[in-house]
Amino acid sequence: MKHVYLDNAATTPMKPEVVAAMTDQMQNDFGNASSTHFFGRTAHAALDKARQTIANALAVKPDWVIFTAGATESNNTAITQTAHARASLGKHIITTAIEHLSVLEPLRALEKEGYTVTYLPVDENGEINMADFDATLDDDTILVSVMYGNNEVGSQMPIKAIADRLRDHQAYFHVDATQAFGLLPIHPEELGIDMLSASAHKLNGPKGVGLMYRAENVKIQPFMRGGEQETKRRAGTENVAGIVGFATAVSLLDDDAKAQLQQRYASFSREICSKLEAAGVTYHVNGNLDRPRLQHVFNLYLPGASTYAMQTNLDLAGFAISGGSACTAGSLEPSHVLTAMYGEKSPRLEESIRISYGSMTTMEDVDAFADALIRIVQRLIARSK
Template identity: 55%
Template sequence: MKRVYLDNAATTPMAESVVSEMMDKMTNTFGNASSTHAYGRAAREVLDDSRHIIAQSINAQDDDIIFTSGGTEGDNTAVLQTAFARQKLGKHIITTAIEHQAILKSTEFLAEQGFEVTYLPVDENGNISLDDFKAALRPDTILVSIMMGNNEVGSHMPIHEIGEILKDHQAWFHTDAVQAYGLLDIDVERDHIDLLSTSAHKINGPKFLGFLYKRNGVNFPSLIKGGEQEDKRRAGTENVPAIAGFAAAVKELTTTEKAHRQAKYHDFKQYIVDQLMANQIDFEVNGQLGEDNLQHVLNLWIKGISTYTLQTNLDLGGVAVSGGSACTAGSLEPSHVLIAMFGEDSPRVSESIRLSFGRYTTKDDLDQFVAVLTQTVKRLLKK
């Protein structure tokens, strides 16, 4: 049985160029980048070159890039360290109701410490209102953390507009770009972004690696205590081979390539929608198919069949999809994103699946998904 992988928002397979680069560096550049001898200097050169490639990808300065263990650490660092470093200026934070758990768990913790958090609501397309944001913004707001693109429904937040509003405000602006990095054109200067977090394994790079962009002048203590790596901003010996692999993945993500992927994934989404309609499947899209969204994510409400049943039957048919964020997919808790969009009593909350495409997804993969889903739906609803 051919197996089809449609869960690229959870993680992506490493690209051949990434594996090749990492194998080379693991074999030939094993020194500690903090060592001053020749082996260390060779590792430092790889580290510096990789940092430069990655900084250029978001129009940042090399020194603004801090390598982390991934999106969760980047999110935690940005939110927690900003809050504790700036609490004398105010204790108000703004985020959204559909952020990744790395943000929501951090803000829940801060609320327990006496901070006040405003969670912006979203509409049925997963979008916030700029009017709501302006109304929530206060003189004592010290941080705004709003994801660039949602990992479950693909909604693209108005990052540029928010940055424009905040450029003359004391609040620092953080965006979780884990899903958007590699698909959208990101320019931290243009959009007045102060902090931005990513994860390498979402763009065919290695797991347990990411970076936190921190604008010059945005200062707070390191979350990870220990040595003086990353210019004293993140302790721990850098994983030079993995960072080189990350840079190799980034080099492939030219502006043209990102636009190509967005267009290809948009066509994939429309094709699936057309095929499900042709097969008379009773479904609706959670969110919207607009071109401004993250096109690699398609969330579908398959009416009358539970998420767990759909996932299980699709898996048995060789097709891997998700019920939502990979970080909560193993639990029985419903998607907080769909609850925020449609309410906790909506059947969409317990009858939806998420497909997500990647660089290796093919039309044949989509056809197998449609065939297995159609067979599953017609069999189960006949009972």
């Protein structure tokens, strides 16, 4: 049986070019990038080259790119260290109700320390209202942390509008761009973003490697201590092979390639909708396909078919999808994203699935998936009657 992977928002398979670059690095250059001898200098040169590649993609200076173990570390660093560094200026932070848990959990911890956090609500498109943002931004606000695009429904946030509001404000602006970095051209300096997080494994790179962009004006203490790596901003021996893999993955995605992927992914969603309609299957899209969005994430509400049953049956049929964020996959709690969008009593919370495409997804995969989904949903609904 062929297995089709449609859970790319959780992680992506590494591209052959990435594997080759990492293999070469591990086999031929094992030095510690902090060592001063030949082996260390060679490793450091590879590190510098990778940093420059990623800085070029972000259109920023290479010194402003800090390598981390992933977006979770980057998010925790940006949030916790900003709060502690700027406590004398205020203790108010603004975020949204649909952020990733690696943003929400540090904020909840800060609330226990006496900080006040405003969780902006979202509408049924998964979008915030800028009037709500304007109403809550005040002189005590020291940080705004908003994701670029949502990992469960694909909705995009008004990043430029927020940055414009903060241009003459004391608050730092942090953006979790984990899902968007490999799909949209993102230039933080041009946009007015002070800090940005991303992970390699979301764009066909390796797991365990991420970045934190930090503008020159941002003054915070390191989150990881114990060494002077990353120009004293993040302690710990750099994962040079992983970083080289990250840079290789980034180099394979110029702005034209990203635009083509967005168009291709949108066609996949249209194909699934068309097949569901032709088969007479009732469905609703969680979010809005006509709004600016990350097209690789497609979240479907299928009335009468439970999320768990759909996941299980699709897995047995050879299709890997998700009920929501991979970071909450082991939880019995409903999606906090769908809860924020539709309310805690909505049936969508227990009858929705997330399909997420990747660069290796084909239309043949999508057609086969849609056919299997139709059979499974029709069977589940028939059994429930």
